[in-house]
Amino acid sequence: MIFDNNTSESLYSQNPAEILSNLYLSSYKPAQDLILLKQLQINYILNLTGYEHNSNKLRFEFDYPPEITVKHIIMADEMKVKLSDHLNEAVEFIHNNIHNSPSNKLLVHCEAGISRSPTIVIAYLMRYHNYSLKTAYNYVKQRKNNIGPHASFFEQLIQFEQQYKNTLIPSICLHDYLIEQMLEGAAVGFTRDEISLALKKTNNQVNQAYNLLFSSRN
Numbered sequence: 001m002i003f004d005n006n007t008s009e010s011l012y013s014q015n016p017a018e019i020l021s022n023l024y025l026s027s028y029k030p031a032q033d034l035i036l037l038k039q040l041q042i043n044y045i046l047n048l049t050g051y052e053h054n055s056n057k058l059r060f061e062f063d064y065p066p067e068i069t070v071k072h073i074i075m076a077d078e079m080k081v082k083l084s085d086h087l088n089e090a091v092e093f094i095h096n097n098i099h100n101s102p103s104n105k106l107l108v109h110c111e112a113g114i115s116r117s118p119t120i121v122i123a124y125l126m127r128y129h130n131y132s133l134k135t136a137y138n139y140v141k142q143r144k145n146n147i148g149p150h151a152s153f154f155e156q157l158i159q160f161e162q163q164y165k166n167t168l169i170p171s172i173c174l175h176d177y178l179i180e181q182m183l184e185g186a187a188v189g190f191t192r193d194e195i196s197l198a199l200k201k202t203n204n205q206v207n208q209a210y211n212l213l214f215s216s217r218n
Helices: 009-013 034-040 086-099 116-128 134-145 151-165 174-184 192-201 206-216
Strands: 019-022 023-026 044-047 069-072 107-111
Touching: 019 134, 023 116, 044 086, 069 116, 086 107, 086 116, 107 116, 116 134, 134 151, 151 174, 174 192, 174 206, 192 206
Parallel strands: 023 107, 044 069, 044 107
Antiparallel strands: 019 023
């Protein structure tokens, strides 16, 4: 989901979303709530937040009890990040720990639980549950309604779908995805056709499309 800079603190405090009976998705805050983790019987955590700014210190490190296994994958929430550097490692970590041991429960989190962690969970569903990208995205969004991988991540999920589904035609194109995200974000009040035209004129550059939309109302 495309948010402005005033994203509410409550966004980080939402309880983990149950994606499957043994797979959860959240921001970093629930991932540090030991009482909640015990209630959910979480025993594996995948932390995608990476390093602190200008530091080799991992972000949101936490002193977990020995019964919880934590894996860090350094995945910056930036347009230039190549998912291929992280995707298979993350997806395999999920699969290896919940597929053959249904009693295990795994939580995937990033900072806000909006872009990085949903991207990985969607890829997992595509790879190991045979979902199309559109089906996986809609499935996760039904369970955590504020997800919104940024444009570069979603474009790479399209490539991931083409690779594993052996198809050149994506189940959902980037343009249509961005329209939905903008309709739920700062472009509320604009029509689908207006947003679509702005995206076409800016080659799917979201910030430029916003500028074009708002300048048209001045």
